[in-house]
Amino acid sequence: MDQRERINRLRWRCTRRAMLEMDLLLGEFLEQQFPTLTEQQADAFVVLADMEDLELWPLINGSQECTDAVQGEVLALLRNVRVK
Amino acid sequence: MSKQSIPVRKFDAVIVGAGGSGLRAAIQLSEGGLKTAVLSKVFPTRSHTVAAQGGVSASLGNSEEDHWHWHMYDTVKGSDWLGDQDAIEYMCRMAPEVVVELEHFGMPFDRTDEGKIYQRPFGGHMSNFGEKPVRRACAAADRTGHAMLHALYQRNVRANTQFFVEWMALDLIRDEAGQVLGVLALEMETGEVVAFHAKATVFATGGAGRIYYSSTNAFINTGDGLGMAARAGIPLEDMEFWQFHPTGVAGAGVLITEGVRGEGGILRNSDNERFMERYAPNAKDLASRDVVSRAMVTEINEGRGCGPNKDFVLLDITHLDPATIMKRLPGIREISIQFAGIDPIKAPIPVVPTCHYQMGGIPTNYKGQVVSPDGTPVKGFYAAGEVACASVHGANRLGTNSLLDLLVFGKSSGDSVIDDVKSGAIALKDLPAGYAERTMARLDRLNTQTGGSNVNETRLDLQRTMQKHCGVFRFKDMLLEGVAKITEIEKAVAKTEIKDKSQVWNTARVEALELDNLIEVAKATLVSAEARKESRGAHVRDDAPDTPENPNGRDDVLWHKHTLWHREGSRLSYKPVTMTPLSVETIALKTRSY
Numbered sequence: 187m188d189q190r191e192r193i194n195r196l197r198w199r200c201t202r203r204a205m206l207e208m209d210l211l212l213g214e215f216l217e218q219q220f221p222t223l224t225e226q227q228a229d230a231f232v233v234l235a236d237m238e239d240l241e242l243w244p245l246i247n248g249s250q251e252c253t254d255a256v257q258g259e260v261l262a263l264l265r266n267v268r269v270k
Numbered sequence: 271m272s273k274q275s276i277p278v279r280k281f282d283a284v285i286v287g288a289g290g291s292g293l294r295a296a297i298q299l300s301e302g303g304l305k306t307a308v309l310s311k312v313f314p315t316r317s318h319t320v321a322a323q324g325g326v327s328a329s330l331g332n333s334e335e336d337h338w339h340w341h342m343y344d345t346v347k348g349s350d351w352l353g354d355q356d357a358i359e360y361m362c363r364m365a366p367e368v369v370v371e372l373e374h375f376g377m378p379f380d381r382t383d384e385g386k387i388y389q390r391p392f393g394g395h396m397s398n399f400g401e402k403p404v405r406r407a408c409a410a411a412d413r414t415g416h417a418m419l420h421a422l423y424q425r426n427v428r429a430n431t432q433f434f435v436e437w438m439a440l441d442l443i444r445d446e447a448g449q450v451l452g453v454l455a456l457e458m459e460t461g462e463v464v465a466f467h468a469k470a471t472v473f474a475t476g477g478a479g480r481i482y483y484s485s486t487n488a489f490i491n492t493g494d495g496l497g498m499a500a501r502a503g504i505p506l507e508d509m510e511f512w513q514f515h516p517t518g519v520a521g522a523g524v525l526i527t528e529g530v531r532g533e534g535g536i537l538r539n540s541d542n543e544r545f546m547e548r549y550a551p552n553a554k555d556l557a558s559r560d561v562v563s564r565a566m567v568t569e570i571n572e573g574r575g576c577g578p579n580k581d582f583v584l585l586d587i588t589h590l591d592p593a594t595i596m597k598r599l600p601g602i603r604e605i606s607i608q609f610a611g612i613d614p615i616k617a618p619i620p621v622v623p624t625c626h627y628q629m630g631g632i633p634t635n636y637k638g639q640v641v642s643p644d645g646t647p648v649k650g651f652y653a654a655g656e657v658a659c660a661s662v663h664g665a666n667r668l669g670t671n672s673l674l675d676l677l678v679f680g681k682s683s684g685d686s687v688i689d690d691v692k693s694g695a696i697a698l699k700d701l702p703a704g705y706a707e708r709t710m711a712r713l714d715r716l717n718t719q720t721g722g723s724n725v726n727e728t729r730l731d732l733q734r735t736m737q738k739h740c741g742v743f744r745f746k747d748m749l750l751e752g753v754a755k756i757t758e759i760e761k762a763v764a765k766t767e768i769k770d771k772s773q774v775w776n777t778a779r780v781e782a783l784e785l786d787n788l789i790e791v792a793k794a795t796l797v798s799a800e801a802r803k804e805s806r807g808a809h810v811r812d813d814a815p816d817t818p819e820n821p822n823g824r825d826d827v828l829w830h831k832h833t834l835w836h837r838e839g840s841r842l843s844y845k846p847v848t849m850t851p852l853s854v855e856t857i858a859l860k861t862r863s864y
């Protein structure tokens with residue numbers, strides 16, 4: 187799979203989710219911040235994006251703790267996304 | 271790509287959609303021994319049903335006395351008498367059975383101390399034909415939709431339902447005689463188009479709330495089932511009826527619950543005035559959804575909206591104690607910060623009435639069979655869930671009746687398929703010559719278009735037009751202008767251009783194809799709304815006000831009928847509302863007041 191395919195698949199999985207909140211957050215993150223992530227962080231984001239919305243949302247809003255350090259970095263960035 | 275090269279896969283039944291309705295239908299079919307395929311744009315448990323938190327209604331009577339007939343009365347009244355009473359009786363009678371069945375599939379409902387399904391009150395649910403509130407909503411904490419999808423999905427895995435995930439159905443296959451023979455679908459991972467050839471095709475593609483600029487619906491709700499049906503010559507029923515929620519975050523659409531106003535939140539206009547005092551002196555900000563929504567739109571239309579474009583009002587909780595906000599409304603604070611860029615402790619939240627639910631859809635009967643205007647079933651075609659119009663929601667849906675609709679009509683459509691296959695009413699007919707031509711021409715056009723319109727811009731144009739011209743409160747001239755505008759936008763949709771022409775994972779192509787569906791829904795909505803010269807349920811017109819002859823602006827003499835929008839020529843026809851239930855007496859027309 188080349189880079190374009192990888193990004194497009196990720197874009198689909200970020201913007202066709204179960205909840206509008208997550209479409210907006212992950213879509214915005216993908217456009218604005220994903221290109222600036224380290225390789226490790228990018229991999230962690232793919233893992234997070236593959237979670238279901240009701241698993242991911244509590245990790246983003248901090249009501250549930252994340253034990254993976256790199257995922258934690260990405261979640262901190264996600265938490266600061268402002269959709270406007 | 272020529273039509274000869276299209277691979278064909280054969281099934282007894284193909285279901286398009288893996289939300290609550292599609293998965294419920296699939297259980298019936300797979301467990302009934304039919305070879306069943308389910309297509310979905312996303313992994314099943316990512317379907318939009320997940321977003322439903324409130325619950326599912328059933329007159330179980332676990333907390334206090336209740337009866338399906340009372341539920342039926344509430345639903346007819348909620349529908350402003352536009353719902354079909356045979357379908358409503360069927361749904362309300364079946365409710366306890368399908369909810370208990372869901373429990374047996376593993377749904378973790380909240381429980382009472384005695385271990386029964388716990389039930390809570392919800393707007394519009396009453397006992398004894400509208401007398402007093404009754405507890406009828408069954409929920410699994412605030413994740414009812416999520417839990418429901420998981421229970422249904424697991425059951426399907428057990429029954430060997432075959433899933434095709436990240437596939438997008440493009441068009442119905444219909445022969446000369448009008449029989450439906452399956453769908454053409456695009457596999458995103460390969461870009462390949464495949465014909466799913468089946469005895470029965472069930473549509474369960476969900477709603478189309480993305481036709482509006484401000485919508486609580488996730489991006490996936492592009493009305494694909496409606497677009498496919500319309501292109502195949504199936505009319506769409508009652509598309510003028512859309513339920514709006516008064517407080518979606520302006521721009522983003524994310525829902526702010528009524529609870530915020532319950533805690534003391536106040537709506538203000540650009541003069542900082544608490545305008546609800548003028549519209550509802552007693553209930554003020556806590557007046558019913560439609561009253562609040564209309565007041566908000568009136569403020570905006572009369573130039574008292576806020577922001578640079580004066581296109582929203584403010585929901586103010588800055589006067590509340592920050593400790594109360596942190597304690598009672600923490601989720602709302604987060605949502606406001608992330609989606610409006612505003613900390614509601616310090617500044618008010620920009621809000622607008624926001625599209626929430628589609629009452630209309632593909633016309634079906636209570637058996638989940640798609641029906642022609644004369645009521646006869648379209649052979650081989652079935653539909654359930656938000657894409658379908660049975661019609662149980664009529665002009666306005668009662669909260670929690672939608673999840674019930676998925677279970678009841680998902681199941682009944684599955685049963686109908688089994689009956690129709692067994693009785694020989696439907697069999698696998700040969701695919702007609704040239705069945706894929708129209709679809710392939712659409713794809714070819716996209717691949718070769720130059721100098722065309724931009725997909726994102728055209729979609730935004732469509733959404734803004736719908737919001738402005740056909741929103742929660744409707745005006746004659748605006749509707750007329752809206753019809754003209756949407757006709758212009760349709761021309762742009764026919765000329766969309768994508769830069770990426772590759773086969774594999776071409777999301778630009780998929781989004782352009784989704785827009786082809788949005789435009790059909792938008793046209794159907796505007797044209798149907800412009801024509802209906804009364805106010806009823808969620809369709810409220812400024813030129814059809816509340817008068818003694820026509821309370822609430824409803825005109826039963828001229829308009830007690832279902833709209834049917836036909837794509838060809840954007841033509842309308844009408845059909846009567848079914849007023850005869852299956853076993854009880856008609857619930858006679860009455861003014862709807864709460």
Ligand SMILES: Cc1cc2nc3c(=O)[nH]c(=O)nc-3n(C[C@H](O)[C@H](O)[C@H](O)COP(=O)(O)OP(=O)(O)OC[C@H]3O[C@@H](n4cnc5c(N)ncnc54)[C@H](O)[C@@H]3O)c2cc1C
Binds near residue numbers: 290476672
């Ligand atoms: C925020 C929110 C809260 C709600 N809360 C409640 C509530 O508490 N109670 C209640 O009763 N109702 C509620 N509703 C309404 C209810 O959730 C929906 O009406 C219902 O879930 C729709 O289910 P469905 O099965 O029809 O479609 P969905 O769950 O939307 O599923 C549609 C399926 O079709 C697939 N699909 C669509 N197009 C295609 C295509 N072209 N090709 C292949 N697959 C396709 C999708 O991938 C998906 O699997 C709520 C709605 C919203 C937006």
